[in-house]
Amino acid sequence: MSYKDQLKPWCIVHRLPKLQNAIILRCRRRSDAEAYLRIFQANNPTASYQIVFDVTPEATANQRLILKSYPNS
Template identity: 35%
Template sequence: MTYRERLNHWAVIRLLPNCQRVVIDRFRSWSDAEGHAQAMRRLVPDGEFIVVFDPVRADLKEGDRGSGVGA
């Protein structure tokens, strides 16, 4: 995981049926993430988007964080 990836702690998540989710993007600040989520809500009115805090654990290796769907 690069240093830049470690700085992005806020994630915009799209909630899908059957308790699945997709990480749309990660952001450094909550306000940036919320602004992006609001834009996504306007573009995809039937989608459900949330902003979550996603702390980075130093002991995770590259690829251990999952692809977003079902992770």
């Protein structure tokens, strides 16, 4: 997760078929995310949206070393 993403941990996720999700918007505060969620639901009431707090951890130094040792295919 980049530093920019860490500044905005609250996400609005659009729930897609086949257990897929797409992050639509990132916010600093939950209240902002809730306000945008109401707007999205008003504009597209048939779609499914959800607010989540993104706590994806940073890769440790050991994990970065392992990732660097395997070149991309």
